[in-house]
Structure formats: structure tokens, C-alpha cells
Amino acid sequence: MRVLGIDFGDRRTGFAVSDELGFGAATLDNFKSLSLERTAEYAAALAGELGVSEIVLGFPKNMNGTLGPRAEKTQLFAEKLRELSGLPVILWDERLTTVSAHSLMNTTNVRGKKRKESVDSISAAFILQAYLDSRR
Numbered sequence: 001m002r003v004l005g006i007d008f009g010d011r012r013t014g015f016a017v018s019d020e021l022g023f024g025a026a027t028l029d030n031f032k033s034l035s036l037e038r039t040a041e042y043a044a045a046l047a048g049e050l051g052v053s054e055i056v057l058g059f060p061k062n063m064n065g066t067l068g069p070r071a072e073k074t075q076l077f078a079e080k081l082r083e084l085s086g087l088p089v090i091l092w093d094e095r096l097t098t099v100s101a102h103s104l105m106n107t108t109n110v111r112g113k114k115r116k117e118s119v120d121s122i123s124a125a126f127i128l129q130a131y132l133d134s135r136r
Contacts, residue, residue, distance in 0.1 A: 004052040005128025006043060007094065007120050008077050013039050014120025016128045017050055022135065025128035027121040036077055044084035055087055058094030058127040092131050094123070 001022050007014040015028040031042045047055055057078050060070045078089045 001054075002050055002052045003128060003132065004043070004047050004050060004055045005058075005124045005131070006055060007058045007124040007127055008039070008074055009120055010034065012120045013043070014122070014124035015043070015046060016121060016125035017052065018128060018132055022132055025125040025132060027125045030120050036073070037080065040077055040080040040084055043081055047085045047087055052087065055081060055085065055089045056092050056128050056131040057081070057089055058123065059091035060094055090131065092127055094127050 001018075002020060003018040003022060005016040005018070005025055011034060012030045012032050014030050016025045017028055018025055028046075031039060033039045033042070043055070057074065059074055061067060074091070078091060081087075082089045
């Protein structure tokens with residue numbers, strides 16, 4: 001059972017996918033678009049290509065647990081993605097995943113353009129891995 005992980009953003013959206021057994025997450029390429037609809041269409045097509053059974057979408061809560069405008073936009077994206085893919089979309093707390101991604105890139109000495117292009121897919125992998133770990 002493969003699972004798709006998504007870190008939805010205004011300009012770049014990161015993707016990750018689990019292995020067949022649902023133990024580990026691997027990064028995929030980012031998708032660049034300013035359109036929520038185009039990003040949802042891409043994500044639904046990717047889910048179909050990969051044969052995933054569910055989608056885990058990072059849900060941006062404020063540090064105090066409240067929801068802001070970014071969370072509302074993510075909920076709209078989730079609804080559109082459910083409609084287009086026909087798959088369950090699980091909203092997963094993504095607090096501190098970007099911080100973790102930057103920390104990993106500091107440790108591995110990733111800098112500049114490569115860093116900017118990698119952070120979203122690494123964040124998606126952190127989101128997905130946390131979800132996979134919670135199921136065990």
C-alpha cells in the first residue's frame with residue numbers, strides 16, 4: 001500500500017511517496033505553480049501514476065494549535081484533491097517539518113539553489129514519514 005505525501009505551498013509543492021510496504025518515505029520532485037487547481041490536478045495525476053491508496057497532506061497549524069489563512073487554503077486544496085483523485089486525503093500536522101528539513105540540509109551542507117529546490121520535497125517526506133510511523 002503506497003501513500004503519497006504532500007507539502008502544499010503557494011509557489012512550490014513538495015511530494016514524497018512511501019515504499020510498497022508503507023515503512024519509508026522517499027522524496028519526489030517539486031511542482032511549481034501559483035494555481036491551487038493546477039497543483040491539485042498534478043497531485044491527482046501523480047497519485048494515479050504511482051498507484052497510491054491514500055494521500056497525506058501537511059496541515060499548517062500555528063504553533064499554538066490555531067488555524068490561520070494558510071490552513072484554510074490547505075483545506076480547499078484537500079477538498080479539490082479528494083474530488084479529483086477519489087482518494088482519502090489525510091490532513092497531517094506539519095508543524096516544524098520545514099525546520100527539520102532545513103536542519104537536515106545544514107547537516108548535509110546543501111546550499112543555495114539546490115536548498116531552495118529541495119526543502120519542499122524533504123518536508124513532504126518528513127510529513128509522510130511521521131504519518132507512516134504513527135500507523136505502526
